[in-house]
Amino acid sequence: MASIKLFSGAFGHVSVLSAASDLVTHAHTEAHIIVWLEGDPGSMIVGGKEVRLGPDEAICVNSMQPHSHHFPEGKPGSFLAFYIRPEWAALRLGRKPGEPLFRRPAAPLDDELRTTTTGLFNALTGAVEAGDFAAYEIERMTERLIEAIDAAQLPMSTRAGKAGHLDYRIRKALALMEANLCGRVGLDEVARSVGLSRPHFFTLFKDQMKLTPNVYWNTLRMEEALRQIKGSEEPLTSVACNLGFTTQANFTRFFRDHAGVAPTLYREAARAGA
Structure with a gap:
């Protein structure tokens, strides 16, 4: 049971x-701190790479970086997860557009950050009175986090797989995938459309994008699902149909595997936190 x-x-x-x-292997357009x-x-x-969460470390995931989360014992855990818009972070850190954050x-999480995250968790879960805490403090906390992580890690080089440096066939494939979020076009057809065999397409895509075509396409579909769930009043059956799912049950399973919660629960939380 997730909340x-x-x-x-x-x-x-x-x-x-x-x-x-x-959570299955997935990615986000935002950078991610857990x-x-x-x-x-x-x-x-x-x-x-396998990483383990603990009291003294935060997990850092770059935009479009594949990741998964596993609970071998099946016991629940509570997490604070930040989804950070790359352009917002780039402005605050003086980074070039497209440069990864982490x-x-x-x-590492120092004592100050650990205390702040605990206080933020208590405010958001109602353990303490939030008042005007959320709007100001959450943004300040996020800025403090990315600055602290930036200071703790060495300067980064720009990832080679930016759009301007991609093979033209991969750029064409990305455009085709973005135009077909409903999923009615298969990856075999995408490969043929860019003049590659399926194995060659998968190899080139992963080499250029650092994730598989399946994960990338599912990321796009999840982003669109989140947009529709948060930004529209359409019933979830319509959202599922818009994204090419034959049944709402299949959409719910897909959503839970990627977000950790059912879409109904996510919509309720998004409305409550708006």
Whole structure:
């Protein structure tokens, strides 16, 4: 059983999540910072490397970096998860557009940050009176986090897989995938459309994008699902149909595997945190 609370702002959004079921390999357009708070932390795979959450470290995931979360014991854990808009972070850190925020998938949490995250968790979950805490403090907390992580990690080089440096066939494939979020076009057809065999397409895509075509396309579909769930009043059956799912049950399973909660619960949390 998973529960979630959301707060959105100019920086992106932050969620308080309690979960015990595995999350499949997925990615986000936002950068991602995860802080373990209590319960079973589980373990994560970030960019092919295993990392473990703990009281003294935050997990750092770059935009479009594949990652998964596993709970071998099936016991629930509580987490504070920041989803940070890359353009917002780039302005505050003086980074070039498209430059990844994090060099390593983990960063130390000092006593001040640990105290602040605990206070933020208590405010968002209603353990203490939030008042005007959320709007100001969450953004300040996010800025403090990215600055502290930036100071703890060495300067980064720009990822080679930016759009301007991609093979023209991959650029064409990305455009085709973005235009077909309903999923009625298969990856075999995408490969043929760019003049590649399926194996060659998958190899080139992963080499250029650092994630598989499946994960990338599912990321796009999740982003659109989140947009429709938060920004429209359409019933979830319509959202599922818009994204090419034959049944709402299949959409719910897909959403839970990627977000850790059912879409109904996510919509309730998004409305409460708006």
